[in-house]
Structure formats: C-alpha cells, structure tokens
Amino acid sequence: xxxxxxxxxxxxxxxxxxxxxxxxxxxxxxxxxxxxxxxxxxxxxxxxxxxxxxxxxxxxxxxxxxxxxxxxxxxxxxxxxxxxxxxxxxxxxxxxxxxxxxxxxxxxxxxxxxxxxxxxxxxxxxxxxxxxxxxxxxxxxxxxxxxxxxxxxxxxxxxxxxxxxxxxxxxxxxxxxxxxxxxxxxxxxxxxxxxxxxxx
Numbered sequence: 001x002x003x004x005x006x007x008x009x010x011x012x013x014x015x016x017x018x019x020x021x022x023x024x025x026x027x028x029x030x031x032x033x034x035x036x037x038x039x040x041x042x043x044x045x046x047x048x049x050x051x052x053x054x055x056x057x058x059x060x061x062x063x064x065x066x067x068x069x070x071x072x073x074x075x076x077x078x079x080x081x082x083x084x085x086x087x088x089x090x091x092x093x094x095x096x097x098x099x100x101x102x103x104x105x106x107x108x109x110x111x112x113x114x115x116x117x118x119x120x121x122x123x124x125x126x127x128x129x130x131x132x133x134x135x136x137x138x139x140x141x142x143x144x145x146x147x148x149x150x151x152x153x154x155x156x157x158x159x160x161x162x163x164x165x166x167x168x169x170x171x172x173x174x175x176x177x178x179x180x181x182x183x184x185x186x187x188x189x190x191x192x193x194x195x196x197x198x199x200x
Contacts, residue, residue, distance in 0.1 A: 001028075001029045001031065002018055002019045002020055002028050002029065002030050002031065003031045003032075004018050004030065004031065004032050005031075005032055005033045005035070005036050005045075006036055006122055006123040006124070007032070007122075008032075008036070008037050008089055009036055009037060009089070009092065009093055009096060009122050009123060009124070010093070010121055010122030010123075011093040011094070011096055011097035011100070011121065011122050012097065012120075012121040012122065013121035013122075018030060020048060026049070026050035028049075029047065029048075029049040029053065030047065030048040030049065031045060031046070031047055031048075032045060032046055033045040033046070034046075034076055036124065037085070037088070037089050037092065038076060038079065038085070038088070042069070042072040042075065042076060043069075043072070044068065044069065044072045044073060044076055093122075096122075096123075096124065096170070096171060098175070099170040099171065099173075099175065099178060100120055100126070100170050102170070102175045102178050102179065103126060103168065103170040103178050103182060104117070104119065104126065106178060106179045106182035106183065107126070107128075107182055107186075109182075109186075110182050110183045110185070110186030110187075111128075111182070111185075111186050111189060112130075112131070112186070112189050112190055112193055114131050114193075115128060115129065115130050115131065115189065116128070116129045117129070124169055124170065124171040125167050125168060125169055125170070126167070126168045126170065127153070127165065127166075127167055128150075128153075128165065128166045128167070128168060129164060129165050130164040130165065130166070130189065131164065131193065131196075132164055133164070133196050134163075134164045134189075134192055134193070134196065135163045135164070136150070136152040136153055136154065136163060136164060136165060136166040137152045137154065137163065138192070139152070139166065139185075139188060139189065139192065140152050140166070142188045142191075142192065143184065143185055143188050146184045146185075146187070146188065147184070148181040148184045148185050150166045150167065150168055150185065151166060151167040151168075151169075152165075152166055153165025153166050153167060
C-alpha cells in the first residue's frame with residue numbers, strides 16, 4: 001500500500017514517480033487525496049488498485065459510512081472540468097516553497113542553535129528536533145500562552161519515546177505571521193533551555 005498525499009506538492013529536488021508507476025502486476029494499492037492539492041475542507045481522497053480489490057473496498061467502506069460525501073465529489077469534479085488542476089498545483093507549489101523558505105529562515109534566526117530541523121523538498125511540514133530533555137508537549141502548552149501552536153512529535157513514534165521533537169506547518173499562514181510565530185516559539189524554546197541549564 002502506497003500512501004502519497006504530498007507527492008504532487010514537491011517544490012524542490014528531483015521529481016520522484018510513485019511506486020505505483022513501476023507496478024506492472026497490480027500489486028500496489030495507491031492512495032492519495034485532494035485535501036493537499038485542492039482544498040483541505042473537502043477531505044476527499046482516491047484509491048488506485050486492481051479492480052477486484054476495489055469491489056471489496058467499496059463493500060467494506062459502505063459498512064463504515066455508506067458512501068463518500070457526494071457534494072465534495074461534485075465540487076471537485078466541477079472544478080477539474082472548468083479549471084486546469086495541474087496549473088493550480090504549480091501555483092500552490094510556488095506558494096509553499098516561499099512559505100517553507102521563510103519559516104526555515106526565521107528558525108535559523110530565532111531558534112536555539114542546538115535545535116535542528118528538516119529541509120523539506122515538498123509537502124507542508126518541517127520536522128524539528130530539540131535538545132535532549134526538552135518535552136515538546138510542554139513546549140506546546142507554553143506556546144499556546146503566546147498564541148502560537150505546534151504539533152508535539154511523540155505520537156509519530158510507535159513507542160512514544162522521542163519527546164524532544166515537533167512538527168510545524170507552513171501552509172496556512174501569511175509570511176508575516178510565520179515570522180512572528182517562529183519568533184514567539186523561539187522565545188519559548190530559549191526560555192525552556194535556560195531553565196534546563198539552571199536545573200543542571
């Protein structure tokens with residue numbers, strides 16, 4: 001099973017075809033979504049797989065929720081009939097690249113030097129690793145007091161042990177708010193690191 005919600009929003013590096021591209025025996029079940037390339041609120045995905053699997057999938061899905069939101073399907077289909085989805089994707093990739101670059105620049109300026117972060121070539125997120133001893137769940141609590149948010153990284157690990165990680169999203173805010181948000185988060189991180197040093 002290949003889950004590829006972000007493959008279409010690569011804005012740097014080498015374009016990589018999905019695994020399904022190489023599937024000549026219908027072994028790969030490919031999943032993706034319109035929520036990352038069209039509009040998040042519709043929550044509409046698709047599946048590409050061998051026909052007999054699709055029949056079983058439809059039967060299982062009907063027992064779960066009867067059917068997919070027909071209004072969301074009609075809106076998406078009408079958009080694709082009237083507009084060029086590929087052109088739309090090109091536009092959002094350019095926007096995401098700018099926002100990602102701005103967030104990384106701000107992190108370099110405002111985050112503690114002993115934190116590290118991914119350098120995305122696409123998608124909507126930056127993964128952050130904080131110094132050992134910093135709990136990102138506590139960081140979220142402190143950040144919320146300053147009207148900025150992040151996603152603690154602990155739930156992304158099966159054993160929940162890496163508490164010093166978090167995920168940031170750059171897709172939704174203006175560049176000005178990205179800068180201000182990272183500045184506020186940086187202040188929280190510096191404060192927490194100073195507390196850790198005091199305890200040592």
